[in-house]
Amino acid sequence: MESNEQVYAMPRIGDIAPDFEAVTTTGKIKFSEFAKDKWIVMFSHPADFTPVCTTEMSGFAQRQDEFTAMNSELIGLSIDSIHSHLAWVNNVREKTGVYFQFPIIADLDMHVSKLYGMLQPNESETAAVRAVFFIDPAKKIRLIMYYPLNVGRNMDEIVRVLQALQFSDKHKVAIPLNWKPGDQVIVPPPKTLAEMDARIADTTCEKIDFYLAKKTI
Template sequence: MNDLLNDNPVTSMPRIGDIAPDFEAVTTKGNIKLSDFAKDKWIVMFSHPADFTPVCTTEMSGFAQRKDEFDALNTELLGLSIDSIHAHLGWVQNVRVNTGVYFDFPIIADLDMKVSKLYGMLQPNESETAAVRAVFFIDPNKKIRLIMYYPLNVGRNMDEILRSLEALQTSDKHKVAMPLDWKKGDKVIVGPPKTLDQLNERLADDTLEKVDWYLAKKSI
């Protein structure tokens, strides 16, 4: 009922576990199609409200300055805002001239808002013409694994983005879970036992750090 009373259109929002909606788009690196990205790559796709704006400049610079870390995690970067390709190119060059930072990753020119609407980046109570600061973590199977949303006036935390990406990859590789504030090198959580035999094995396992039978950690 509330949706019917709201003049703003309801925006679809992909969920964790969904296959990332495919799209074709014009970017600063040429035309791209999401499904054409390498099959073994992760993708971190992120939107910003507008080119030539202060918070966005700091964020995009952060992605650019730490691109080597994303490369090391086998991850492609993909930016987006509702600006023209000419605005994107001008902004990239402006930042490079003024700061020496080069945005060497594709930035989608989403003037028709096609991708923004497809991914729920337009949130009417925040803005109907600017994408919020969304981050989508997409695995090699093109499944959405994690989503972050920030408002227009709060910049993201690059350490947390990289930490989350590494946590997802580590969890997949070792079939474990990550505790609060986990970072590379910390112990991970082993899944709880599901049978009495597994419970007894757990209790007898001296290699684990056991808080209790259902909460155990190990080094990897």
């Protein structure tokens, strides 16, 4: 007997972000039309009213202005109802003063979680892992992070990654280990003999060798 169950492929870096329609805490959305001309940071959490998730969502909320300044929109998700989301948002606001103003997707049927590979059966079949997707204004997936249920994310690294992606795009450079704004960046290596000779003669960048050169922008 043939199965009617939909088969989901794990999204990959470079893929166009899968489209979907969903109910969120700020209203219904169609993802392909959401946050046009902006970067999107989409992140999942296992469940409402849980401690680690509360710290993480609070972290996103407390730094929302930074993401806004970087021309990006936040959007969260968990496999909970819209009523649970609203109650949790209100509870956290009452108890801590932190308000989750970004949309949170209600994914009771687990469609979006499956579409984005947030459900990983060896971790849980009913709770989304802690995934983060960085999606550029062309709706292309640029970077993916996955964390297990019991380890919270690092908000500084999430901000840094977005800064690095945008800086690399703007200046056509590569980003080295532990880079942060203001640090030197990697000049792309030469691809021809002529480019190699030009790099060797170049006095405007710091060269470890012709293939490894850094500069300050």
